[in-house]
Amino acid sequence: xxxxxxxxxxxxxxPFEIGGITAREETPExxxxxxxxxxxxxxASAALEAAHGMxxxxxxxxxxxxxxxxxxxxxxxALLIGPRVDASLGRHAALTDQSDAWIVVRLxxxxxxxxxxxxxxxxxxxxxFKRGHTARSELAHMAGSxxxxxxxxxxxxxxxxxxxxxxxxxDSAMRGVAAxxxx
Amino acid sequence: xxxxxxxxxxxxxxxxxxxxxxxxxxxxxxxxxxxxWDDYLHNRxxxxxxxxxxxxxxxxxxxxxxxxxxxxxxxxxxxALARDEKGRGA
Numbered sequence: 708x709x710x711x712x713x714x715x716x717x718x719x720x721x722p723f724e725i726g727g728i729t730a731r732e733e734t735p736e737x738x739x740x741x742x743x744x745x746x747x748x749x750x751a752s753a754a755l756e757a758a759h760g761m762x763x764x765x766x767x768x769x770x771x772x773x774x775x776x777x778x779x780x781x782x783x784x785a786l787l788i789g790p791r792v793d794a795s796l797g798r799h800a801a802l803t804d805q806s807d808a809w810i811v812v813r814l815x816x817x818x819x820x821x822x823x824x825x826x827x828x829x830x831x832x833x834x835x836f837k838r839g840h841t842a843r844s845e846l847a848h849m850a851g852s853x854x855x856x857x858x859x860x861x862x863x864x865x866x867x868x869x870x871x872x873x874x875x876x877x878d879s880a881m882r883g884v885a886a887x888x889x890x
Numbered sequence: 891x892x893x894x895x896x897x898x899x900x901x902x903x904x905x906x907x908x909x910x911x912x913x914x915x916x917x918x919x920x921x922x923x924x925x926x927w928d929d930y931l932h933n934r935x936x937x938x939x940x941x942x943x944x945x946x947x948x949x950x951x952x953x954x955x956x957x958x959x960x961x962x963x964x965x966x967x968x969x970a971l972a973r974d975e976k977g978r979g980a
Binding site: 766767781782828829830842843844845850 | 897898899900901902904905948949950951952953
């Protein structure tokens with residue numbers, strides 16, 4: 708019988724490092740979209756808090772911390788990243804398993820912002836896009852999610868099938884930034 | 891051109907899909923008659939000045955946004971979620 712091996716979306720593609728900036732794949736155990744039923748946002752948020760220790764994030768924000776994070780993920784939707792969602796959430800929200808749908812990459816290093824600035828029209832300036840802020844936006848012509856997880860660290864997500872395209876565009880942007888810096 | 895999404899804030903026009911005049915907010919009743927439906931489906935104003943359009947924030951939050959803008963000065967005067975505007979008249 709054939710032995711099948713599960714591969715992560717970025718297997719054989721990530722990680723790589725250019726000019727001191729690293730692009731590394733993150734492999735959370737689970738990702739679940741949480742879309743509260745109409746008028747049930749407060750109950751869903753309380754259930755998320757009770758089960759996973761974080762409230763539902765407001766638009767453009769994330770809650771929780773590394774390893775168990777909830778991102779605002781579009782209109783009336785949050786994405787729980789890390790733990791498998793507790794069944795109690797199902798009473799107040801539609802839950803959709805997204806675990807294998809996205810590639811998650813951590814872009815880190817001095818100048819990571821300049822790399823992203825080449826790929827997205829978002830305003831990523833220091834006082835505007837702060838730690839914990841998140842956005843759905845265009846990332847090299849792909850629909851993506853960008854979250855600032857540290858002073859020089861960003862979590863970026865696109866659909867799994869775009870992993871190689873993302874790596875290619877990151878590579879070009881990172882080379883450009885490194886060339887500008889004279890690295 | 892930047893459009894302020896009521897949820898996401900000021901965003902680049904690239905994130906939005908343009909749908910056209912905001913008539914869909916005021917869909918006629920099924921029995922409104924052929925003339926009203928003909929007008930709804932086919933007849934559009936082409937104003938030099940203030941107009942209201944529907945834009946879809948497809949690369950952002952997924953909201954339909956009603957944008958009030960001036961076609962002469964290109965000024966974006968205001969934006970609102972279609973959810974909040976529906977029924978108020980286009």
